[in-house]
Amino acid sequence: MVTAxxxxxxxxRVRMITLEQVSLRYAKGDPWALREVDLDVTRGEFCFxxxxxxxxxxxxxxxxxxxxxxxxxxxxxxxxxxxxxxxRRVHLLRRQIGVVFQDFRLLSxxxxxxxxxxxxxxxxxxxxxxxxxxxxxLALVGLQDKGRRLPHELSGGEQQRVAIARAxxxxxxxxxxxxxxxxxxxxxxxxxxxxxxxxxxAGTTVVMATHDTTIVDQFRKRVVQLHxxxxxxxxxxxxxxxxxxx
Amino acid sequence: MRPGFLLGEVANGLRRNASMVVSVVLVTMVSLFxxxxxxxxxxQVSTAKGYWYDKVQVSIFLCTPDSVDVAxxxxxxxxxxxREQVAADLDGLQPLVTEYFYESNDEAYxxxxxxxxxxxxxxxxxxxxxxxxxxxxxSDPSKYEVIRAAFENAPGVESVEDQRxxxxxxxxxxxxxxxxxxxxxxxxxxxxxxxxSTTIRLTAWTRRRETAIKRMVGASAFSIRLPxxxxxxxxxxxGAGLAVGLLWATVxxxxxxxxxxxxxxDSGLISLVGPRDLWLIxxxxxxGALLLAVVTAWLALHRHVRV
Numbered sequence: 370m371v372t373a374x375x376x377x378x379x380x381x382r383v384r385m386i387t388l389e390q391v392s393l394r395y396a397k398g399d400p401w402a403l404r405e406v407d408l409d410v411t412r413g414e415f416c417f418x419x420x421x422x423x424x425x426x427x428x429x430x431x432x433x434x435x436x437x438x439x440x441x442x443x444x445x446x447x448x449x450x451x452x453x454x455x456x457r458r459v460h461l462l463r464r465q466i467g468v469v470f471q472d473f474r475l476l477s478x479x480x481x482x483x484x485x486x487x488x489x490x491x492x493x494x495x496x497x498x499x500x501x502x503x504x505x506x507l508a509l510v511g512l513q514d515k516g517r518r519l520p521h522e523l524s525g526g527e528q529q530r531v532a533i534a535r536a537x538x539x540x541x542x543x544x545x546x547x548x549x550x551x552x553x554x555x556x557x558x559x560x561x562x563x564x565x566x567x568x569x570x571a572g573t574t575v576v577m578a579t580h581d582t583t584i585v586d587q588f589r590k591r592v593v594q595l596h597x598x599x600x601x602x603x604x605x606x607x608x609x610x611x612x613x614x615x
Numbered sequence: 616m617r618p619g620f621l622l623g624e625v626a627n628g629l630r631r632n633a634s635m636v637v638s639v640v641l642v643t644m645v646s647l648f649x650x651x652x653x654x655x656x657x658x659q660v661s662t663a664k665g666y667w668y669d670k671v672q673v674s675i676f677l678c679t680p681d682s683v684d685v686a687x688x689x690x691x692x693x694x695x696x697x698r699e700q701v702a703a704d705l706d707g708l709q710p711l712v713t714e715y716f717y718e719s720n721d722e723a724y725x726x727x728x729x730x731x732x733x734x735x736x737x738x739x740x741x742x743x744x745x746x747x748x749x750x751x752x753x754s755d756p757s758k759y760e761v762i763r764a765a766f767e768n769a770p771g772v773e774s775v776e777d778q779r780x781x782x783x784x785x786x787x788x789x790x791x792x793x794x795x796x797x798x799x800x801x802x803x804x805x806x807x808x809x810x811x812s813t814t815i816r817l818t819a820w821t822r823r824r825e826t827a828i829k830r831m832v833g834a835s836a837f838s839i840r841l842p843x844x845x846x847x848x849x850x851x852x853x854g855a856g857l858a859v860g861l862l863w864a865t866v867x868x869x870x871x872x873x874x875x876x877x878x879x880x881d882s883g884l885i886s887l888v889g890p891r892d893l894w895l896i897x898x899x900x901x902x903g904a905l906l907l908a909v910v911t912a913w914l915a916l917h918r919h920v921r922v
Binding site for chain 2: 465495
């Protein structure tokens with residue numbers, strides 16, 4: 370039997386993501402995707418959200434990224450109660466959050482540099498700013514020499530790096546990664562998580578949903594384990610399958 | 616979003632959806648063309664009515680030697696006394712009769728020859744068969760019945776005709792043309808609205824990844840929707856421009872050129888719409904089309920594009 374624990378004292382730390390008694394179901398009569406979840410992620414933390422498929426990992430990230438409103442409970446991101454955030458201000462909060470997906474979601478007709486620059490163009494950045502920040506961000510993920518390549522000319526790992534660069538080019542304080550290593554081999558997965566770790570060390574709060582046992586065991590970060598929508602473990606520097614006594 | 620990037624997005628979207636853009640352009644063009652034709656036909660009716668009603672007259676045709684089957688012409692051709700009596704009676708009907716003039720047999724025949732100069736029957740009509748007449752202007756053209764009652768069956772009078780009846784047939788034709796064109800325009804506008812809505816839906820589907828990325832990185836709803844709306848506006852403007860061009864060609868070469876020359880010889884009783892009338896309705900045509908396009912696109916985006 371697994372037991373939920375609260376490993377960290379949060380009193381004096383800045384909360385970036387807070388879920389208070391959050392429950393979610395997508396339609397009336399459907400099973401609960403999340404049940405009475407309480408969670409705090411503080412600034413600069415790296416947190417794995419683990420669990421089998423259908424345990425609620427992606428649903429939790431969707432709530433944080435305002436893709437979904439909870440059926441019950443409150444979600445707070447960077448101090449904003451998402452339930453009370455006016456619709457017209459939602460986009461401003463999304464600028465504080467970078468997102469990476471398992472399937473990369475790159476624009477196939479644009480080069481690596483154009484994919485990364487697209488974010489800044491959409492947000493109205495000036496040309497000189499784009500010229501400066503795109504190479505910087507590509508260097509951050511080790512793709513400084515591949516800016517002119519098209520996505521289909523890259524390996525899966527490289528494509529995921531482009532996706533990370535795109536998520537980070539606007540320097541958001543929070544990065545959500547939904548199974549970012551799901552399509553990658555173990556070595557490449559480790560490289561990707563190492564990049565996320567580096568980004569985290571630079572001050573970005575990272576929440577990564579995964580069911581990659583090796584990665585979780587290798588990096589020894591905070592682990593929040595979900596089972597049938599409930600948090601069943603919250604452990605600092607945990608492994609994938611550890612059971613922690615209360 | 617900076618203007619350069621926005622324009623690039625719009626140009627890219629137009630290029631990627633060329634076939635849909637062409638269909639919006641064509642439907643807009645056809646619907647605005649028919650709307651323009653309807654409005655111009657209405658303008659034609661209102662301008663011509665005033666002009667022609669001032670000019671048309673009541674004609675009192677006097678008996679010819681051939682009018683023996685009419686009771687009032689039993690004695691054959693009109694006599695000078697009968698002619699003078701009609702004139703005296705017309706004088707007595709002032710102020711309803713504002714003016715009248717006499718058209719002799721010679722003048723009437725000359726006008727007949729001019730009107731039917733290309734007709735093969737011209738030579739078979741003898742001069743005597745063309746009646747002399749009084750042309751009467753009324754202060755109130757609707758009181759034609761007063762004149763008819765006074766002169767029909769009067770000695771020496773073969774018939775009394777209100778020329779307005781002839782003109783009214785033309786107005787009725789123009790009215791039907793106008794209503795028909797407007798009805799067609801309404802149907803085409805409905806087509807345009809549905810087509811724009813479908814185009815937005817398809818465009819949104821083909822660009823769902825870009826839209827998802829924009830949403831994800833925090834683009835505002837307005838900036839996500841703006842390129843779609845601008846593409847619709849560009850297509851609508853091109854369609855409107857083509858429609859105005861087509862209407863101008865129709866007015867310039869069809870009406871001002873061909874039709875007015877055709878009718879110029881017909882007693883000068885003509886006042887046709889011209890390019891000026893078209894320029895008067897152009898802002899309403901283009902403005903209305905733009906408004907419709909923006910509203911339709913915006914509503915379709917609300918429905919089909921999640922922001």
